[in-house]
Amino acid sequence: MSERTLFDKVWDAHTVRILPSGQTQLFIGLHLIHEVTSPQAFAMLRERNLPVLFPERTVATVDHIIPTDNLARPFADPLAEEMIQELERNCQHYGIRFYNSGSGRQGVVHVIAPEQGLTQPGMTIACGDSHTSTHGAFGAIAFGIGTSQVRDVLASQTLSLAKLKVRRIEVNGRLSPGVYAKDVILHIIRKLGVKGGVGYAYEYGGSAIEAMGMEERMTLCNMSIEGGARCGYVNPDAVTFEYLQGRDFAPQDAAWEEAVAWWKSLASDRDAVYDDRVVFDAAEIAPTVTWGITPGQGIGVDERIPAPEDLPESERVLAQEAYAYMDLEPGQPILGTPVDVCFIGSCTNGRLSDLREAARIAKGRRVAAGVKAFVVPGSERVKQEAEQEGLQAIFEAAGFEWREPGCSMCLAMNPDKLVGRQLSASSSNRNFKGRQGSASGRTLLMSPAMVAAAAVSGKIVDVRTLL
Ligand SMILES: CC(C)[C@H](C(=O)O)[C@@H](O)C(=O)O
Numbered sequence: 001m002s003e004r005t006l007f008d009k010v011w012d013a014h015t016v017r018i019l020p021s022g023q024t025q026l027f028i029g030l031h032l033i034h035e036v037t038s039p040q041a042f043a044m045l046r047e048r049n050l051p052v053l054f055p056e057r058t059v060a061t062v063d064h065i066i067p068t069d070n071l072a073r074p075f076a077d078p079l080a081e082e083m084i085q086e087l088e089r090n091c092q093h094y095g096i097r098f099y100n101s102g103s104g105r106q107g108v109v110h111v112i113a114p115e116q117g118l119t120q121p122g123m124t125i126a127c128g129d130s131h132t133s134t135h136g137a138f139g140a141i142a143f144g145i146g147t148s149q150v151r152d153v154l155a156s157q158t159l160s161l162a163k164l165k166v167r168r169i170e171v172n173g174r175l176s177p178g179v180y181a182k183d184v185i186l187h188i189i190r191k192l193g194v195k196g197g198v199g200y201a202y203e204y205g206g207s208a209i210e211a212m213g214m215e216e217r218m219t220l221c222n223m224s225i226e227g228g229a230r231c232g233y234v235n236p237d238a239v240t241f242e243y244l245q246g247r248d249f250a251p252q253d254a255a256w257e258e259a260v261a262w263w264k265s266l267a268s269d270r271d272a273v274y275d276d277r278v279v280f281d282a283a284e285i286a287p288t289v290t291w292g293i294t295p296g297q298g299i300g301v302d303e304r305i306p307a308p309e310d311l312p313e314s315e316r317v318l319a320q321e322a323y324a325y326m327d328l329e330p331g332q333p334i335l336g337t338p339v340d341v342c343f344i345g346s347c348t349n350g351r352l353s354d355l356r357e358a359a360r361i362a363k364g365r366r367v368a369a370g371v372k373a374f375v376v377p378g379s380e381r382v383k384q385e386a387e388q389e390g391l392q393a394i395f396e397a398a399g400f401e402w403r404e405p406g407c408s409m410c411l412a413m414n415p416d417k418l419v420g421r422q423l424s425a426s427s428s429n430r431n432f433k434g435r436q437g438s439a440s441g442r443t444l445l446m447s448p449a450m451v452a453a454a455a456v457s458g459k460i461v462d463v464r465t466l467l
């Protein structure tokens with residue numbers, strides 16, 4: 001057959017059997033776990049007296065609840081201490097590889113697996129975390145699962161799932177300077193909606209995607225879930241192989257050549273059949289900023305906040321809720337909106353290339369008076385590499401705080417929280433009400449370079465004017 005997508009090929013290769021329900025029992029090659037969604041799953045396993053079937057296929061780290069300022073144990077937050085101890089105990093008991101803080105390999109789960117070469121093309125990857133879609137950047141089928149499914153994977157290394165449809169999203173042409181993968185995905189979600197991808201896997205392609213490095217592709221796939229798609233992927237190519245070669249868990253020597261041949265064969269066939277296809281022009285994408293309370297409420301930085309009549313009928317009620325919560329008016333430019341907090345980090349945009357782009361903007365400038373700006377590297381490795389190439393020094397000279405790795409203010413389960421109505425410019429992926437730790441806090445999503453531009457300006461500006 002020469003009409004299959006990568007999704008079809010990887011799905012079929014991992015199908016154990018078709019269940020009487022019509023669902024597929026799918027083998028999961030790599031299982032990632034973190035401190036928040038695993039304790040209950042292990043508890044359920046113990047209740048039923050089940051072992052972990054393939055402990056070598058699960059990898060753990062701590063990210064969500066870990067503090068980014070003071071890592072001395074016990075942590076100041078007793079809940080953080082308890083949850084992390086629980087993970088430590090479970091990993092030790094079941095013989096699961098665990099990248100704890102201080103190991104040199106800890107970080108946000110979706111940052112550490114790719115950087116160690118654990119994430120590879122053609123794999124099925126699951127994690128009790130919605131942003132597992134990130135790993136699709138490598139041509140893997142990777143998706144988030146709930147806690148009872150974490151139990152299922154621990155016990156059986158399989159999941160029962162319904163097969164998804166595949167939508168091909170093509171972005172052709174060249175992105176302008178100052179426009180990044182983050183802008184592309186915010187633009188896609190703006191156009192297709194936060195529920196537009198329900199029931200689909202998104203396959204991203206086209207010349208603008210092919211021109212992206214792996215870290216940008218990860219940013220893109222990361223937010224597939226914010227567009228409603230369970231997973232997103234990019235077909236593996238020379239960029240993928242170059243990124244992987246020599247990483248800790250990448251195949252070596254003869255096995256490498258074999259793996260590359262296999263990976264190449266998995267890419268969607270030229271005449272693959274898709275359930276849907278959407279095409280975008282890269283040249284039309286501007287630095288994009290959200291103004292509302294879902295990642296789909298975004299506009300180009302030089303646009304005005306849409307009035308209800310500019311929006312499809314189905315979006316108007318939510319828009320009203322957003323104006324009120326965000327304290328922004330329809331018709332108002334987003335440019336010039338004052339910011340209180342600037343956060344650079346997360347599994348969307350906490351990798352080295354993100355920090356480099358933000359540092360380019362911060363270099364030689366100063367964080368505006370009254371603004372709190374901080375950088376949270378996505379992993380210990382990212383942190384170390386950034387320090388080695390002088391990024392920490394650039395940020396600190398500009399007045400940014402430089403922190404320890406973790407999820408931090410992406411969801412504020414640790415002490416990094418907004419206060420009251422503070423408005424944050426954030427490189428993360430969710431702007432839901434109360435997402436960043438204050439029930440009335442406000443979040444504007446954007447690229448890390450745009451966050452840095454906001455930090456040094458004290459307000460939303462167009463990063464293209466600071467390049
Ligand atoms: C805590 C976890 C379950 C959650 C997720 O699944 O995405 C978190 O990572 C998030 O980003 O909201």
Ligand code: SF4
Pocket residue numbers: 063064108109129131346347348406407410411428429
């Ligand atoms: S960085 Fe944010 S989105 Fe990513 S896993 Fe952590 S909390 Fe979830």
